Amino acid sequence: MTGRERIEAALSPGGSPEIPVVICYEDIYLRDHWSQLTDLPWWYPDAPDIERQLHWREQIMPGLEQDWFGLPSCLPKRERDQRTIVERGDQVFLRDSGTGAERVLIEPVVGGWSRDVGAAAMRPVVPPRSALEVDRRIPDSGSRCPSEIRSAGEADLADALLAGPARSLLPVERVGSPFWSCYSLWGFEELMVAVARTPDLVRRACARFLAQETAAVLHAAARGARAIWIEECLTDMIDPRAFSSISGPPVEALIREIHALGMAAIYYYCGDPSDRWDRILSLGADALSLEESKKGFSIDVEDVVARVRGRMCVLGNLDAITLLEHGSDADLAREIGRQVRAGRRNGSRFIMSIGSPVTPGTTTGKLRRYLEISRELGAAPA
Secondary structure, X not given: OOHHHXXXXXXXXXXXXXXXXXXXXXXXXXXXXXXXXXOOOOOHHHOOOHHHXXXXXXXXXXXXXXXXXXXXXOOOHHHHHHEEEEEEOOEEEXXXXXXXXXXXXXXXXXXXXXXXXXXXXXXXXXXXXXXXXXXXXXXXXXXXXXXXXXXXXXXXXHHXXXXXXXXXXXEEEEEEOHHHHOHHXXXXXXXXXXXXXXXXXXXXXXXXXXXXXXXXXXXXXXXXXXXXXXXXXXXXXXXXXXXXXXXXXXXXXXXXXXXXXXXXXXXXXXXXXXXXXXXXXOOOOOEEEEOOOEOOEOOOHHHHHHHHOOOOEEEOOXXXXXXXXXXXXXXXXHHHHHHHHHHHHOOOOEEEOEOOOOOOOOOHHHHHHHHHHHHHHOOOOO
16 A cells, blocks of 8 residues: 555545554654755755755655655745745845845754744734734635636646655645634733633634635645644643634634545644543544643543544554653554554554654654554554
């Protein structure tokens, strides 16, 4: 089976005889391990031309033998043709030949934000206090048909990958849940207060963000995505009733749109699900991904499988720090084997994965061992 076939089978009611294996947030892994994976300049992922984009992926993808890949977008062809990379001294610029404008590119920082952009700088200056302010801060997404997206050339890179180095893998796109997107408006503390004091305002923001995420899902479908990863954060810090009534409905609507476009929905719930299991399982997702046990809560994949009972696909939640970064091969094999056996009890509706992104301290060799061991232990039963 190809990687794509393994994941598609795992997402189906019949399950997969061969357990797929993936990592989440491969872009973070590539950012943090770029110099270990390739000798190409760090700015290649920012290059506007399709040739360079294909070149770096063709170098890196053979060493990352997972079963899916993050489906990239690209600028419309007319805009790509006007942009070039300019190296001047020790600085790199993206130049627009049409306007003459240049934007300096900043080398990514291993492990997180640029040193010049801390968490405080990302916090909104003035949180919205009215419906009018919410509408102003979240613009209309507009509506574009798939043929328009493709004729503009925004699927060119995706098409090249799906016809070449990624042809056997499942293309996945990532979006945020509408509630998680609200963080960009309120920040953490103000969002928690808004949920308690002005829930209708948060619902309005969620509705506006839902329109944006729906447009992103349509764009992904036009480029050939087969699954959408929905990232949900902060909702374990609000009351279960608020989670059910504020965050739940827009996620359900987003999942319905994903299904209408012929794609699968993977719901990644960050945090402790212990007091809201029924609502999480009622959202309609095709697959559920959860963090590893940490921050004072425990999530055991065997308990997850017992709750799901084959109704949806479950992703593994291997500990990305204790095991993937610091564990021995024997430790990895023991836990991967335990999770794969649990997945078999879910009717083989299971994808071996990790609970959080690969850490900067995890070597590329260690990640290869995770993939190899998962492949060995997830092979079809004799």
